[in-house]
Amino acid sequence: MSKLWGGRFTKKTDQLVEEYTASILFDKELAEEDIQGSLAHVTMLGKCGIIPQEDAAKIQEGLRQVLDRIRSGGLTFSVEDEDIHMNIEKALIETIGPVGGKLHTGRSRNDQVATDMHLYLRRRVIEFVGLLDKLQEALLEQARANLDTIVPGYTHLQRAQPILFAHHLMAYVSMFQRDIERLQDSYKRINVLPLGAGALAGTTFPIDRHFVAEQLGFDGVYENSLDAVSDRDFIVEFLANASLIMTHLSRFCEELVLWSSTEFAFIELDDAFCTGSSIMPQKKNPDVAELVRGKTGRVYGNLVGLLTVLKALPLAYNKDMQEDKEGMFDTVKTLQGALQLFAPMVTTMKVNKNRMRQAVNQDFSNATDIADFLVNKGLPFREAHEIIGKTVLYCIQQGKYLLDLSLDEFRQFSPLFDEGIYPVLQPEQVVNARNVYGGTASAQVEAAVGRAEQKRGETTAWLERYESAGL
Numbered sequence: 001m002s003k004l005w006g007g008r009f010t011k012k013t014d015q016l017v018e019e020y021t022a023s024i025l026f027d028k029e030l031a032e033e034d035i036q037g038s039l040a041h042v043t044m045l046g047k048c049g050i051i052p053q054e055d056a057a058k059i060q061e062g063l064r065q066v067l068d069r070i071r072s073g074g075l076t077f078s079v080e081d082e083d084i085h086m087n088i089e090k091a092l093i094e095t096i097g098p099v100g101g102k103l104h105t106g107r108s109r110n111d112q113v114a115t116d117m118h119l120y121l122r123r124r125v126i127e128f129v130g131l132l133d134k135l136q137e138a139l140l141e142q143a144r145a146n147l148d149t150i151v152p153g154y155t156h157l158q159r160a161q162p163i164l165f166a167h168h169l170m171a172y173v174s175m176f177q178r179d180i181e182r183l184q185d186s187y188k189r190i191n192v193l194p195l196g197a198g199a200l201a202g203t204t205f206p207i208d209r210h211f212v213a214e215q216l217g218f219d220g221v222y223e224n225s226l227d228a229v230s231d232r233d234f235i236v237e238f239l240a241n242a243s244l245i246m247t248h249l250s251r252f253c254e255e256l257v258l259w260s261s262t263e264f265a266f267i268e269l270d271d272a273f274c275t276g277s278s279i280m281p282q283k284k285n286p287d288v289a290e291l292v293r294g295k296t297g298r299v300y301g302n303l304v305g306l307l308t309v310l311k312a313l314p315l316a317y318n319k320d321m322q323e324d325k326e327g328m329f330d331t332v333k334t335l336q337g338a339l340q341l342f343a344p345m346v347t348t349m350k351v352n353k354n355r356m357r358q359a360v361n362q363d364f365s366n367a368t369d370i371a372d373f374l375v376n377k378g379l380p381f382r383e384a385h386e387i388i389g390k391t392v393l394y395c396i397q398q399g400k401y402l403l404d405l406s407l408d409e410f411r412q413f414s415p416l417f418d419e420g421i422y423p424v425l426q427p428e429q430v431v432n433a434r435n436v437y438g439g440t441a442s443a444q445v446e447a448a449v450g451r452a453e454q455k456r457g458e459t460t461a462w463l464e465r466y467e468s469a470g471l
């Protein structure tokens with residue numbers, strides 16, 4: 001059989017043009033969605049009397065056979081048939097004869113491909129919400145196991161104030177919660193049906209778009225036919241959401257790499273998530289963390305790539321838009337890999353509590369608390385800051401830490417010091433003194449863990465709603 005659009009042409013397509021313009025090598029990924037969309041479309045054609053019911057039934061049966069062949073690897077796609085839509089249509093016609101040619105009534109590849117992409121991303125968004133939830137579960141488990149683990153908190157990568165290690169982990173739980181909510185919100189814009197827009201202007205056939213939407217589980221249909229076929233915002237939005245998730249993972253990776261260095265030795269990553277060196281026998285490298293950090297680059301690249309493709313594109317469909325796919329598939333694969341590995345990497349990570357404690361004992365991260373002590377004695381904070389700055393400088397010159405100073409030494413800097421300063425400087429006290437909502441005091445972190453669990457409950461309910469809808 002010749003090309004499905006061959007009528008207007010007198011010459012064969014140039015071989016290189018065929019290869020250059022074909023998308024089948026990558027859009028075959030959309031085979032399931034393409035058939036799902038076609039099944040709904042043809043059901044509607046039959047129901048609306050646009051084609052006879054028995055033809056619709058034959059086409060449905062044929063599409064199912066084609067799907068089986070694709071699933072079993074029995075269908076070879078050809079570049080000559082350009083893309084997944086025409087490969088499937090051709091296979092359908094070969095399977096059931098010319099009646100298969102009725103499938104494309106009232107439809108264009110423009111609204112068809114957009115529909116496929118919506119169906120595809122809808123599934124992925126549900127999957128990624130599930131994977132983020134698993135990662136939160138792993139973080140929460142580590143947080144609960146580290147509610148009494150004190151570690152230096154940093155700003156400028158300089159020791160700042162001691163915090164609970166659980167508090168640090170819970171920061172990531174919050175970030176991933178925002179990621180979950182962003183994906184859930186984007187679902188509203190993904191779950192809209194473009195089909196029925198035709199090539200750009202609608203169709204002359206009395207189709208029922210809302211019926212198709214309902215069959216496919218879409219919450220609504222595109223308002224405007226031009227917008228329906230030229231909108232790729234929902235893909236940009238997904239790529240942006242994926243970029244932010246990768247940003248969060250990448251920041252975490254950087255910390256895991258630092259913490260697992262001999263210099264920090266705060267954590268040890270499980271052997272299963274590290275690799276060795278081909279030359280240095282002693283090495284255990286945090287490759288997974290490094291690679292997730294590194295792969296963040298391509299995910300950003302895919303976002304900028306698509307934005308650039310869309311910039312200045314006139315309405316409605318342009319072939320440029322075929323470039324929306326490879327980056328999206330790549331981002332899906334990259335994010336899947338990163339999230340699947342991350343949860344078990346966090347679960348199996350060993351936390352070196354003693355080493356963290358040692359670090360806290362040997363720093364000045366309790367300095368703010370001495371300043372606050374003087375403030376509580378009535379000194380303006382600015383003056384207290386100056387005094388403690390001098391106290392710290394004295395310590396550095398003497399090779400001491402604040403807890404090593406005698407009361408007489410403290411009093412050299414201010415007569416307001418008394419014995420009460422010593423308990424204030426204990427790391428537990430320093431941590432628990434920050435007893436504000438969202439702070440690092442253990443009561444606050446415990447409450448935060450509880451609230452995060454509650455949010456996870458909401459995520460589970462959301463996932464169940466979509467999973468039970470069989471989307």
Ligand code: ARG
Nearest residue numbers: 023083109110113317321322
């Ligand atoms: N392979 C095309 C794409 O991915 C499908 C739509 C083609 N439409 C067209 N008018 N050439 O964008």
